[in-house]
Amino acid sequence: MPRIRAEDLAIEFPLYHVGARSLKKRLLARTPLRLKQDESNRVVVAALRGLSFGIDRGERVALVGGNGAGKTTLLRTLAGIYDPVAGRLEVEGSVGSLIDPAAGMDQSSTGRENILLRALYRGMDDAEAEEMADEVGRFSGLGEFLDVPVRSYSAGMQVRLSFAMATVIAPEVLLMDEWLLAGDADFMQRAKERLVELVQGADILVLATHDLAVVREWCTRAIRLEGGRIVADGPVAEVVDGMARGAPVPAEG
Numbered sequence: 493m494p495r496i497r498a499e500d501l502a503i504e505f506p507l508y509h510v511g512a513r514s515l516k517k518r519l520l521a522r523t524p525l526r527l528k529q530d531e532s533n534r535v536v537v538a539a540l541r542g543l544s545f546g547i548d549r550g551e552r553v554a555l556v557g558g559n560g561a562g563k564t565t566l567l568r569t570l571a572g573i574y575d576p577v578a579g580r581l582e583v584e585g586s587v588g589s590l591i592d593p594a595a596g597m598d599q600s601s602t603g604r605e606n607i608l609l610r611a612l613y614r615g616m617d618d619a620e621a622e623e624m625a626d627e628v629g630r631f632s633g634l635g636e637f638l639d640v641p642v643r644s645y646s647a648g649m650q651v652r653l654s655f656a657m658a659t660v661i662a663p664e665v666l667l668m669d670e671w672l673l674a675g676d677a678d679f680m681q682r683a684k685e686r687l688v689e690l691v692q693g694a695d696i697l698v699l700a701t702h703d704l705a706v707v708r709e710w711c712t713r714a715i716r717l718e719g720g721r722i723v724a725d726g727p728v729a730e731v732v733d734g735m736a737r738g739a740p741v742p743a744e745g
């Protein structure tokens with residue numbers, strides 16, 4: 493059964509270019525809470541700190557919070573792109589990731605070639621792969637552009653292709669960053685219908701966004717991050733209304 497469990501999860505990014513001692517000292521003095529020195533004396537950004545939460549089947553969770561709060565980092569960690577430096581993370585179920593439209597896409601191959609490659613990677617035979625290419629082509633509405641190299645696509649066309657590829661076979665856990673919401677209105681409407689289909693009943697959605705209207709409409713629960721920590725977790729109305737009222741963020745420590 494799809495589910496996510498995180499316990500005391502931490503992610504850090506080393507800042508390799510921060511070498512000079514005086515610069516290091518200045519940085520660490522100015523922002524002592526988020527920037528710190530690891531055992532190898534490197535300056536690191538503590539992107540996520542001590543995160544514990546569980547997400548179960550049927551939940552549609554919004555990750556909200558200010559710039560740099562840690563939303564995208566958490567999504568990428570759930571997708572297995574980053575390894576935690578501390579704590580535990582379990583993600584059970586097949587994962588569909590809509591985090592970076594260009595990720596896993598060969599820019600010099602056509603849309604169709606990318607779809608066929610993805611299908612082969614999933615172990616499909618030729619007939620199934622062709623069927624998947626037709627379905628992705630139909631849903632994305634790319635028309636003749638499906639047979640043109642992806643590098644010549646507009647940003648919106650890449651979004652359409654990525655979305656259609658990631659959702660043509662329903663994942664149990666769908667991870668999504670807000671770039672999707674940049675699609676045009678017609679595509680957004682169809683994307684929304686497919687998402688609603690995907691999350692109905694069994695699956696899990698985790699969506700990182702600044703758009704509180706989308707959170708209210710699509711999600712059942714919100715986790716608010718600030719400074720890499722969870723500062724609120726609960727029903728959307730509670731967490732989002734707290735943000736809209738400008739509820740204070742608990743002091744860092």
Ligand SMILES: Nc1ncnc2c1ncn2[C@@H]1O[C@H](COP(=O)(O)OP(=O)(O)OP(=O)(O)O)[C@@H](O)[C@H]1O
Pocket residue numbers: 505506537538539557558559560561562563564565566
């Ligand atoms: N590759 C990286 N290298 C160094 N630091 C990083 C890297 N990626 C993220 N960070 C840092 O981690 C913290 C969390 O960033 P993240 O992108 O997860 O925030 P976010 O909540 O998605 O922000 P936004 O709403 O601005 O997109 C920030 O302090 C950021 O500077």
